Amino acid sequence: MIVCIIPARGGSKRIPHKNIKLFHGKPLIAYSIQNAIKSKLFDEIIVSTDDEEIAEISRQYGASVPFMRPKELSDDHTGSGAVNEHALNFLKEQGKKVDFACVIYATAPLLQVKYLIEGFEKLKASNAANAFSCTSMPFPIQRCFKLTKNGRCEMFWRENFYKRSQDLEPAYQDAGQFYWMNLNAKKSDDIFFGQDSIGIVLPRHLVQDIDTLEDWTRAELMYEVIQKAGL
Numbered sequence: 001m002i003v004c005i006i007p008a009r010g011g012s013k014r015i016p017h018k019n020i021k022l023f024h025g026k027p028l029i030a031y032s033i034q035n036a037i038k039s040k041l042f043d044e045i046i047v048s049t050d051d052e053e054i055a056e057i058s059r060q061y062g063a064s065v066p067f068m069r070p071k072e073l074s075d076d077h078t079g080s081g082a083v084n085e086h087a088l089n090f091l092k093e094q095g096k097k098v099d100f101a102c103v104i105y106a107t108a109p110l111l112q113v114k115y116l117i118e119g120f121e122k123l124k125a126s127n128a129a130n131a132f133s134c135t136s137m138p139f140p141i142q143r144c145f146k147l148t149k150n151g152r153c154e155m156f157w158r159e160n161f162y163k164r165s166q167d168l169e170p171a172y173q174d175a176g177q178f179y180w181m182n183l184n185a186k187k188s189d190d191i192f193f194g195q196d197s198i199g200i201v202l203p204r205h206l207v208q209d210i211d212t213l214e215d216w217t218r219a220e221l222m223y224e225v226i227q228k229a230g231l
Contacts, residue, residue: 001098002120003091004042006032006063007083008106009074010051014212019049019106020057021216024223028210029054031109033061039113041120042102048087050074066090080105080179088183100124101181107210108177109223112202119180119200129185130197133175135207140168172199175207205231 008029012018020027029047036045047058048069055065067090073083084103091098100120104111115133123131142160145153155161160168174193189196205226208219225231 001043001091001096002041002100003088003098003102004036004045005084005087005101005103006036006045006047006058006106007080007103008047008049008051008054008058009069010049010054011074011076013076015210015216017053018210018216019051020054023109023216024220027057027061028109029058029106030061032104032106032111033058033063035108035111035113035116036102036104037062039116041117044091046087046091047106048083066094084181098183101183103179103181105176105178109219110206110208110226111177112206115200115202115206116178119178119198122198122200123180123182126198127185128196128198129182129187130192131180131200132192132197133177133179133202133207134172134199135175135202135204137171137173138204140165141171142168172201175202176209177202177207 006029008019015021019029023031033045036042045063047055047063047065049055049058049065050069050071055068058065069083069086073086080103084101088098088101100123102120119131119133142157143155145155148154187196205222208215208222210216210219
């Protein structure tokens, strides 16, 4: 069985009701649900939420909400790992054997189905345990610096100041869209961003975290441009 889990708690503070706030005319979570459906990869698409309104909207767009998430897994400090484990344990108790699971964030309106499929295909064809969306850093991290208490600059790696950008190794970051897991794979690393994981590289114009209202505005502008350009 291949399952999609979309975490969507109701207590967003910086953007109230973020997961169901209208984004270009649709609740934000609808994009994740519809892309999961469009991929035709999943036997079941589950939204894990503690909020009745989110649950109802999720059902309207084609997801199932077979349980309400308990309060102890719905605060600001609960990570997606615990939420995912709770959903998988629920399915196990129902007698369902899950081979592959994919967590798709409810805040990923720029997600494109082809990358979701690519992640699954690469994971299935490998001995890796995970595959997830990532993107390249826009500036070489080897030349980054911090500001000291008196406002002065201090490089993390002084030896890289005179090196050309093109001579430095590219770095990547989590794109925050999807996370595939092969539940039958053996793991040799204790962190997700380690040697057990395959990075599915997205172009930077398809990546935008949505944590603040400024992020929201930027994501809407990016979405509009992407749609007009047919990218």
